[in-house]
Amino acid sequence: MQLDVFTLVPHAFAWMTEQRPIATVLGSELDLRLYSFRDHTPLRSGQVDDEPYGGGAGMVLRVDVVAAALDQVYGDTPPRRVIALTPQGRSLTQDIVEELVEEPHIALLTSRFEGFDERIVRNLATDAISIGPYVLSNGDLPAMVLVDAIARRLPGALSEGSGEFESFSKELDGGLEYPHYTRPAEFRGWHVPDVLLSGDHARIERWRKEHVR
Ligand SMILES: C[S@@+](CC[C@H](N)C(=O)[O-])C[C@H]1O[C@@H](n2cnc3c(N)ncnc32)[C@H](O)[C@@H]1O
Structure with a gap:
């Protein structure tokens, strides 16, 4: 999948590319490209935003700047999904993430200050x-949230099995995952449920099903 992020701060995404699971799929399942609006603006001195018509505080990202960036990068063939990150959008859910993972190419548009024209x-x-x-x-x-949520669903991003029985997955009927515990088995009088220490896999599986929330 190709994921393109249009932003004013492409360097802010650097840390993500060094972290798993994104680092694992970069260059194979994921091609992450970062574009700066300032590199594509047709305005002088790297201007990308302007004062709102009608007055008021803040600056608004200009439509001609975003159009120029998209035209320069894609010409006549933009990706099928060009997603603006905005509080006015539909709320992100795991179902939306699963839908987006199927796309071969997505562009994400970000804004700052007062937002998008x-x-x-x-x-x-x-x-x-x-x-x-x-x-x-x-x-x-928000763009980083989406990049991470998509990247971890790409083939090979997670070690086998760890991405299946997760919160919101079909396997858990959309529910929240059962609780996990690790060593020590007792800490300050807080005990791990006996069943998880029993080695009885059928009982453990039953307990986990019962504890899907
Ligand atoms: C300060 S916000 C603008 C808020 C806008 N004036 C409003 O009241 O809805 C600046 C930018 O941050 C991003 N943003 C802020 N909150 C967001 C959210 N909950 N989901 C997605 N994007 C968000 C959007 O790109 C937005 O244009």
Whole structure:
């Protein structure tokens, strides 16, 4: 899959590319490309935003800047999914992640300050996604959330088995995963459930099913 992120701070994504699972799939299942709006702006001095019509605080990402970036990168063939990260978008769920994992090519648009000129969301993007009902300072963290959520679902990203019985998965009927414990078996009087120490795999499996929340 090719994932393209349009941002004002491409360098902010560097740490992600060094961490698993993204590092594991980079260059094979995942091609992550980072584009700076400033490198593509047709305006002078790297300008990318402007004051809002009608007045008010903050700066708004300009539609001509985003259009120029998309045109320069894709010409006439943009990806089928161009996603604007915005609090006004539909709320991200695991079902949306699973849907996006099937796409061969996705572009993510991020903004800062007051946000996007609405014409970007309506005319240049195909989707708008919010990562939750709260406001962050920029779209870079939401883009990172989406990159991570998608990357870990790509083939080979996780060690075998660890991505199957997860919260929100079909295997758990969309529920939350059962609790996990590790050594020590007792700490400050807090005990690991006996069944998990029993070595009886059938009982352990039953216990886990019962504890899906
Ligand atoms: C400070 S926010 C703009 C908030 C906007 N003025 C509002 O009230 O809805 C700047 C940018 O951060 C990103 N952003 C902030 N919160 C987000 C969220 N919950 N989901 C997705 N993107 C978000 C978006 O790209 C947004 O344009």
